[in-house]
Amino acid sequence: MLKDWVISYMKKINRIIIILIILLIPIVLYSVYKISEYKEYNKNYNNKINYIIDYVKTNTSLSDDDILKMINNNELNHNLIDKYGYNISNIGIINNNVSYTKYFIIEISILLGTIILFMAFYLYDNYKKKKELDDIIKLIDNINHHNYDTQIDSMSEDELSILKSEIYKTTIMLRSIADNSIKDKENLKKGLEDISHQLKTPLTSIMINLDNILDNPNMDDTTRNSFVKKIKKETYNIKNLVTSLLKLSEFDVNTIEFIRKDIKVKELIDESIEKVSSLADLKNIKINIDCNKTDTLYCDKMWEVEAISNIIKNALEHSNIDSVIDIEYSDNKVYKKILIRNYGSTISEEDQKHLFERFYKGSNSNSDSVGIGLSLSRNIINMDNGNIYVESGNNKTEFIIKYFKKI
Amino acid sequence: MILLVDDNKEILDGLSFSLKEAGYSVEEAFNINEAKEKYMDASIVILDITLPDGNGFDFYKNYLCDRNIPTIFLTANDSEVDIVKGLELGADDYMTKPFSTKELLVRIKKILMRKENNTVIKIKDIEYDIDKMKLTKNGEDIKLTSIELNILNLLFVSKGGIVRRDAILDKIWELTGNDVDDHTLTVYIKRLKDKIGSDIIINVKGLGYKLYEENK
Numbered sequence: 001m002l003k004d005w006v007i008s009y010m011k012k013i014n015r016i017i018i019i020l021i022i023l024l025i026p027i028v029l030y031s032v033y034k035i036s037e038y039k040e041y042n043k044n045y046n047n048k049i050n051y052i053i054d055y056v057k058t059n060t061s062l063s064d065d066d067i068l069k070m071i072n073n074n075e076l077n078h079n080l081i082d083k084y085g086y087n088i089s090n091i092g093i094i095n096n097n098v099s100y101t102k103y104f105i106i107e108i109s110i111l112l113g114t115i116i117l118f119m120a121f122y123l124y125d126n127y128k129k130k131k132e133l134d135d136i137i138k139l140i141d142n143i144n145h146h147n148y149d150t151q152i153d154s155m156s157e158d159e160l161s162i163l164k165s166e167i168y169k170t171t172i173m174l175r176s177i178a179d180n181s182i183k184d185k186e187n188l189k190k191g192l193e194d195i196s197h198q199l200k201t202p203l204t205s206i207m208i209n210l211d212n213i214l215d216n217p218n219m220d221d222t223t224r225n226s227f228v229k230k231i232k233k234e235t236y237n238i239k240n241l242v243t244s245l246l247k248l249s250e251f252d253v254n255t256i257e258f259i260r261k262d263i264k265v266k267e268l269i270d271e272s273i274e275k276v277s278s279l280a281d282l283k284n285i286k287i288n289i290d291c292n293k294t295d296t297l298y299c300d301k302m303w304e305v306e307a308i309s310n311i312i313k314n315a316l317e318h319s320n321i322d323s324v325i326d327i328e329y330s331d332n333k334v335y336k337k338i339l340i341r342n343y344g345s346t347i348s349e350e351d352q353k354h355l356f357e358r359f360y361k362g363s364n365s366n367s368d369s370v371g372i373g374l375s376l377s378r379n380i381i382n383m384d385n386g387n388i389y390v391e392s393g394n395n396k397t398e399f400i401i402k403y404f405k406k407i
Numbered sequence: 408m409i410l411l412v413d414d415n416k417e418i419l420d421g422l423s424f425s426l427k428e429a430g431y432s433v434e435e436a437f438n439i440n441e442a443k444e445k446y447m448d449a450s451i452v453i454l455d456i457t458l459p460d461g462n463g464f465d466f467y468k469n470y471l472c473d474r475n476i477p478t479i480f481l482t483a484n485d486s487e488v489d490i491v492k493g494l495e496l497g498a499d500d501y502m503t504k505p506f507s508t509k510e511l512l513v514r515i516k517k518i519l520m521r522k523e524n525n526t527v528i529k530i531k532d533i534e535y536d537i538d539k540m541k542l543t544k545n546g547e548d549i550k551l552t553s554i555e556l557n558i559l560n561l562l563f564v565s566k567g568g569i570v571r572r573d574a575i576l577d578k579i580w581e582l583t584g585n586d587v588d589d590h591t592l593t594v595y596i597k598r599l600k601d602k603i604g605s606d607i608i609i610n611v612k613g614l615g616y617k618l619y620e621e622n623k
Contacts, residue, residue, distance in 0.1 A: 229577070278582035282583045282585055
């Protein structure tokens with residue numbers, strides 16, 4: 001900040017210096033000229049007086065003393081020049097014609113030169129200012145056409161440069177607000193479409209089962225019960241869907257407030273596992289944790305647990321029965337890493353590409369799952385300054401989460 | 408008496424039915440005005456937060472809090488949950504919609520037990536704390552897996568009645584998203600019995616399971 005102020009101050013000084021120099025040159029020249037003119041006139045007068053003295057000395061009998069008195073005489077007793085009808089103001093007793101013209105030309109040249117110099121300076125200044133204004137106009141025009149790729153010329157004059165950079169900042173900000181608001185609306189619209197689409201499936205199933213029950217009052221209890229249970233299942237699916245979708249929508253319109261603290265990584269992992277402990281139990285999967293008790297992560301605990309548990313759930317769903325899941329934490333200068341490894345079917349290349357997309361269901365996913373968990377996880381992890389990717393091959397799959405440290 | 412306060416008639420009717428089936432006496436209120444007249448004799452209030460004539464939190468603060476009437480809030484979204492937690496009632500005293508009546512019944516039971524300062528159920532030499540979900544035998548913790556614990560919890564929560572096999576299968580589906588076959592269930596129950604050691608789980612042929620009861 002101080003450096004910027006010094007630079008702009010120096011630019012102002014530069015300008016003043018240039019103006020001073022432009023002023024100084026003619027002043028100096030003019031002074032030099034005036035001095036030499038004065039000297040020349042002086043010389044002429046002195047020469048003339050010398051001639052007069054010489055003539056007097058040669059042609060009269062005045063003594064040296066008298067001549068000195070004559071030189072120093074200040075009285076005007078006879079005023080011969082006036083008597084002879086000459087105007088003492090106008091007459092050129094001394095022959096200065098040549099010098100006078102020469103000096104007149106020099107004087108006019110200096111004057112004209114200065115004027116031209118000033119005009120040149122002024123025009124140049126104006127030209128530069130106009131060019132900068134044109135630049136600013138072009139800048140705004142570019143931004144309006146979504147071309148943000150412009151350089152601010154920092155070598156130019158100060159006020160306009162500041163103006164330029166402020167306009168740039170403001171315009172970019174306004175543009176991005178406008179763009180975001182359009183994007184938000186589009187996201188909202190798409191979100192609603194997705195929700196409506198996803199809800200229709202379980203609702204259809206419910207309606208079919210209800211119709212079956214109502215249309216067949218003589219249906220036996222076992223069959224009826226099985227239909228009713230199906231309906232119950234579908235309502236649970238709807239409930240889970242609605243909850244997940246709400247969370248995702250909150251992300252879409254950026255209304256979530258993360259409350260971040262330093263949370264122990266072990267605690268995060270333990271709580272995430274707890275959320276899916278029944279599934280792990282069902283498939284008799286042992287979860288190995290490799291992380292020390294003191295490492296922490298700066299994040300919102302509730303959301304991060306949601307994210308990690310979704311990934312562990314995914315890992316569990318794709319694991320073989322009686323297998324293990326490894327969760328490993330490691331740390332280096334650039335990032336903190338959590339790795340979740342499961343053994344089971346390999347995720348195909350195709351699936352890997354789309355795995356984190358909303359509603360994407362891989363080729364061997366549970367038919368009741370809707371495909372939101374991983375998408376939500378990725379959103380949350382991104383918000384906590386991290387990213388997640390998957391590597392899968394040889395019946396082994398690894399989800400890798402990296403939280404980048406602030407440098 | 409349990410007081411139900413909700414402005415939705417379907418919910419009120421449904422809950423009322425389940426609670427009465429479970430043996431409780433129930434009063435209904437559609438709004439705060441009605442609730443103001445009926446809460447005095449309530450041992451528990453089930454309170455919806457968004458009511459047509461005011462805010463459930465205010466009603467709680469002004470009428471129920473001082474009288475220490477346990478309240479279960481019915482919340483529609485997370486921010487309301489945060490407010491409930493902020494009221495320092497303890498995280499258990501809210502239910503997010505949608506919820507099942509079974510869950511509500513379990514909550515009610517827990518609250519009533521907590522009120523008596525007795526959340527531990529004793530059978531033979533086994534003690535089970537319904538609130539903390541911990542099983543001890545002769546003072547020592549018995550460690551159960553997640554599913555085993557949930558099955559046991561289901562049995563204790565339904566103490567005095569029979570838990571149908573169906574209900575247990577349902578619960579497992581709720582927890583894991585997976586259907587489990589009948590045989591697997593039998594294996595789970597056997598494992599549970601083995602871990603407990605004492606003979607407290609009784610097989611009711613053709614129906615399900617129940618807990619051992621002293622007075623037969």
